[in-house]
Amino acid sequence: MMPTIRAWVQDREHVVLPRQADHTSEALLAKLSIAKVMEFTSQTLRSGVVVQSDDGPKGSALLFLRGAPAVIRNMVQPNTVPEDFNQVSQ
DSSP states (O other): OOOOOOOEEEEEEEEEEEEEETTOOOEEEEEEEEEEEOOOOOOOOOOEEEEEEEEEEOTTTTEEEEEHHHHHHHHHHHGGGGGHOOOTOO
16 A cells, blocks of 8 residues: 655645655655645545646646545556555455
């Protein structure tokens, strides 16, 4: 599973993440703009946020997604799912 990292919410449209999970120095922080928030619904069983890096390549974005394991598994490429996914997600 993905490690948890600490994020700092600057305002409703910006969040700051460490570029490396073990560091918080200013040089290693990435400022992200929130492009879209997808609220949890009982129909989709997931929620997420699309962010764009303020200092990254223009047009690139990241999707942070949270939801029921079976739903998330069906949304990703099969070769990206860890072999122990079913055991860990129980």
